Amino acid sequence: MDLSKLRINGARLRTSLEEMAKIGATPNGGVQRLTLSDEDKRARDLFVKWLKEIDLAVTIDEMGNIFGRRPGTEDNLPPVMSGSHVDSQPKGGRFDGILGVMGALEVMRTLHENKVKTRHPMMIVDWTNEEGSRFAPAMVSSGVWAGVLERDYAYGRTDINGKKFGEELVRIGYKGPAPAAKWPVHAYYEYHIEQGPMLEGQKKTIGAPKGILCLHWYDIYLTGEANQVGPTPMEGRHDALCAAAEMILATNRLPDRMGGNIVATVGEIQNKPNSRNIIPDGVHFTVDIRSWDDDHAIKAWEHLKIDLQEIAARRGTPIRIDETWRCPHAPFAERLVQRVLDTAGELGYSSLHMVSGAGHDASYMNQVCPTAMIFVPSIGGRSHVEVENTAWSDCEAGANVLLHCLLKTADEH
Numbered sequence: 001m002d003l004s005k006l007r008i009n010g011a012r013l014r015t016s017l018e019e020m021a022k023i024g025a026t027p028n029g030g031v032q033r034l035t036l037s038d039e040d041k042r043a044r045d046l047f048v049k050w051l052k053e054i055d056l057a058v059t060i061d062e063m064g065n066i067f068g069r070r071p072g073t074e075d076n077l078p079p080v081m082s083g084s085h086v087d088s089q090p091k092g093g094r095f096d097g098i099l100g101v102m103g104a105l106e107v108m109r110t111l112h113e114n115k116v117k118t119r120h121p122m123m124i125v126d127w128t129n130e131e132g133s134r135f136a137p138a139m140v141s142s143g144v145w146a147g148v149l150e151r152d153y154a155y156g157r158t159d160i161n162g163k164k165f166g167e168e169l170v171r172i173g174y175k176g177p178a179p180a181a182k183w184p185v186h187a188y189y190e191y192h193i194e195q196g197p198m199l200e201g202q203k204k205t206i207g208a209p210k211g212i213l214c215l216h217w218y219d220i221y222l223t224g225e226a227n228q229v230g231p232t233p234m235e236g237r238h239d240a241l242c243a244a245a246e247m248i249l250a251t252n253r254l255p256d257r258m259g260g261n262i263v264a265t266v267g268e269i270q271n272k273p274n275s276r277n278i279i280p281d282g283v284h285f286t287v288d289i290r291s292w293d294d295d296h297a298i299k300a301w302e303h304l305k306i307d308l309q310e311i312a313a314r315r316g317t318p319i320r321i322d323e324t325w326r327c328p329h330a331p332f333a334e335r336l337v338q339r340v341l342d343t344a345g346e347l348g349y350s351s352l353h354m355v356s357g358a359g360h361d362a363s364y365m366n367q368v369c370p371t372a373m374i375f376v377p378s379i380g381g382r383s384h385v386e387v388e389n390t391a392w393s394d395c396e397a398g399a400n401v402l403l404h405c406l407l408k409t410a411d412e413h
């Protein structure tokens with residue numbers, strides 16, 4: 001057959017996404033499928049069943065990463081890989097991650113039913129704990145697989161209830177026998193929703209990011225002095241929450257002050273004892289800094305750190321700062337990025353060359369093999385929320401681009 005005419009089945013892709021959206025469905029139309037939860041297990045079970053239905057060889061590694069392999073005509077060649085993650089944020093959306101897994105599955109189903117042969121083998125993957133919301137940091141299992149993070153470090157991460165990653169992996173039955181260690185890969189494509197407003201704003205269907213911004217995470221701990229709020233005069237208070245409030249605004253002003261392309265966010269805060277009539281004596285909050293320029297992001301952090309220390313000293317609230325995680329910016333393989341743009345054009349879809357502000361497993365894959373991503377529009381630019389949405393026609397378009405990028409790449413010499 002003329003492979004250039006081949007298309008994925010958009011209705012089937014939609015059905016798969018709708019089936020997955022039932023697992024951990026939330027009342028307002030989102031999903032909550034935290035990594036290594038019972039919902040994650042159910043989604044994995046269904047995914048594995050679907051892989052086996054189309055004769056893919058399924059491997060599960062010691063990080064719970066799930067791989068499905070389709071042989072090539074020259075089966076010793078390194079595989080072309082594609083995938084994403086089935087886990088979600090708390091009260092997250094129905095497309096983040098799962099679109100890339102179901103999109104790659106739909107490609108595999110299309111190849112299977114049309115008996116398409118490819119030179120390189122092809123592999124689909126579900127990476128464990130991409131989100132990092134139950135167990136920080138994010139993208140931990142692609143990081144271990146890529147050889148950037150230590151397996152035992154990942155196993156030891158704990159959730160808010162003190163449960164360990166390693167134990168939860170065993171509990172849901174997905175600690176597999178295969179070592180989580182990279183093998184040669186010919187290329188990796190990750191299909192994902194944009195999670196931002198650019199594509200919708202510019203009325204484009206397909207986004208081809210030139211890479212992913214660096215991602216730097218910090219944790220700040222403040223100690224104040226608790227006291228009854230009524231009798232304690234305003235002077236001489238050591239109010240940890242007020243110190244945090246100043247620090248949060250300093251973080252928010254940081255990009256303006258630094259100039260250049262940078263974003264800085266405080267997204268999580270815990271206040272102790274969190275009582276209306278006690279002066280707060282313990283606050284923890286997070287700082288997230290992202291930029292295309294790693295040095296600029298670090299320089300910004302150094303400025304912010306001085307500010308935070310100054311605020312803490314002035315308010316008498318001792319500060320502890322943990323530099324939790326730094327993932328460098330990831331420039332993708334230009335040849336593959338161009339292929340995404342060209343393929344979109346050949347299929348009649350408009351496209352945009354852009355950057356990804358969100359982190360993805362593609363960051364770590366980019367350290368293993370030539371990597372690119374395919375984005376489709378997020379309605380209203382919203383993501384990590386229950387109203388996260390993408391038009392079904394765009395889901396189909398992205399999967400068709402993925403299909404043809406994978407076909408071209410799998411037939412390369």
Ligand SMILES: [Zn+2]
Pocket residue numbers: 085096097130192360
């Ligand atoms: Zn994602």
